[in-house]
Amino acid sequence: MSNKTPSSSSAPRIVYCPTCHKPVAWTAENPSRPFCSARCQSSDLGAWANEEYRIAQAEPDAGSDE
Numbered sequence: 001m002s003n004k005t006p007s008s009s010s011a012p013r014i015v016y017c018p019t020c021h022k023p024v025a026w027t028a029e030n031p032s033r034p035f036c037s038a039r040c041q042s043s044d045l046g047a048w049a050n051e052e053y054r055i056a057q058a059e060p061d062a063g064s065d066e
Helices: 040-048
Strands: 015-016 023-026
Touching: none
Parallel strands: none
Antiparallel strands: 015 023
């Protein structure tokens, strides 16, 4: 039986930066992951602070007293 897990392969997992969509290696050496850089990370944080992103809220039931 091997102690290796599927995520311990030699090739790093590739994800895409949520801000600029560049491919990014998901490794411990990248402190900004999942972003490609601190600049993209800061840009995303600024968008949240400016309320450019919103989390959807469930609509209350029509028969609810709330």
